[in-house]
Amino acid sequence: MAAKYETQATQRPESMRPFRQRMAELHRRIEGRHLACARLHRLHALRLQRWYISDQATLRPVFMAAVAQHLGMDCAAVTLFGQTGEELLVAASDGIARAAHDLELLIGEGPARDVVGGREFVAADGADMTMRWPQYGPALTELGVQSVVAVPLPSARLLGALCVFTSRAGLRTEITPAAETVADALANTLLLASHGTADDGAPQGTLFDDADYLAVVHQAVGMVAVQCGCDLDTALALLRARAFAGGSAVSEIARRVLEDGYQLC
Template identity: 45%
Template sequence: MERAQRAAALAARHENLAATTDNDTLRSFHAAIAATHRRIEERHTVTATLHQTYADRLALCDKADQSSRSCAIPSFMASVATALGSTGAAVTLVGETPEASVFATSDTTAGAAQDLEYTYGEGPGRDAVRFGLTMAGHGQALCRRWPNYGPAIAELGVRSVAATPLLVVDRPIGALTVFDSSTEAPTELSGLERLADALADTLLMDSAIPESMVLYGQVDVRPTVHQAVGMVAEQNGCGASDALALIRAHAFSTDMPVTAVAEDVVARRVRLG
């Protein structure tokens, strides 16, 4: 919380200066600086709360191990889901295209939902990145908005989703998505957006955090998919986007995850094209 406290002190200082000056230009200047530090304070407060929640989960797991009860290492994204009052959560980071992505999820259902979005090339996370806006849907609206993805996640028991972009200097670098089994409207969206802002600024883009420890190292880079795309592209003399489309088409027609098809391609159990 030390960073949040420093930002709060700076904000209070500029708020006081804005309130006591008779100069309109200086008042606007100090008010703007104060608002910036209040945003920074909120980001660090949210981040500190997430870290503490995750630390508490690790401590409980450690106690279970010491008492001879096995305990799987908890997912950091499960703490994110808890903070948002959702049953599951996922973060996706993208490169120049949504296909060049890494992701982290809270549980197997969230992971399966992310695989479906990757397989079908549609869904809330992709749209959040594409349009730079928060996307949400629940119940039958999921199927109307995403005709392939919607019915597929319903089979996982997911009835409500919301995704918001992770923004760095107003440029989407990924998305934070939450999943719920309730058919009610998605989680309170302003809270989702505030948490995404904190993740983008203080966890994902903090140069003090080694790359290997971003999100506590709990990320999947889909290396097999990238390798399979290269092999299919070479075999068919096509570009990477067309190669990925072939892999997706095969996954769709065989009702397999994209990652499973990629493994078959790399193992040369299947040839596409």
């Protein structure tokens, strides 16, 4: 389809040229999306195959690890946000990517929030991370991360970001176009998944096999809001503050609220 419109773009009538050019560009973007999806799923399948024929002593490969490998980065995470900025879902490639997400949830600043806040993309490394995020940057460095790139999931129906991390310094922004193509493919996967759900209502698809819906955090926020007589934003801020003061993850404080009757006020 793209080739057809590209050929017709030089043909008469002249008034049709802008339309044909737009259609050619649209179909080339769709082509790029499909190719990115195919590469990611093939890479994930190969990783699963190698794991399956080995002794399976290691953890089962997750889809986001294929995303990181495809982009030549060490690890990657996708985070979805609600319309009011609350986190709905995170899918991470490994412990470092998940720790980077947990830090962002705890501190309230970082690349995913910058992207969802309106930036087209974020690329930072070395000292720039500390300058950009005074609290998150140093904590990210302690995880061994020296460079980070974040791009939005391009959809009017989604608020989300793809963040990729590496221990290599001197990151060049040439990775951004490739990351944007992958983010487009992931956004399309998320939108398609919303039309095919499991019996429990959860989206189906390879990406969601390893996703964390942060249910413990959301339930704890509701419980804290009732206990303290405050709104949900304040309840989340209380969870964050207690986690930060105690050097714990927000999810751990949330678990204690739900399971151990831990009181924040």
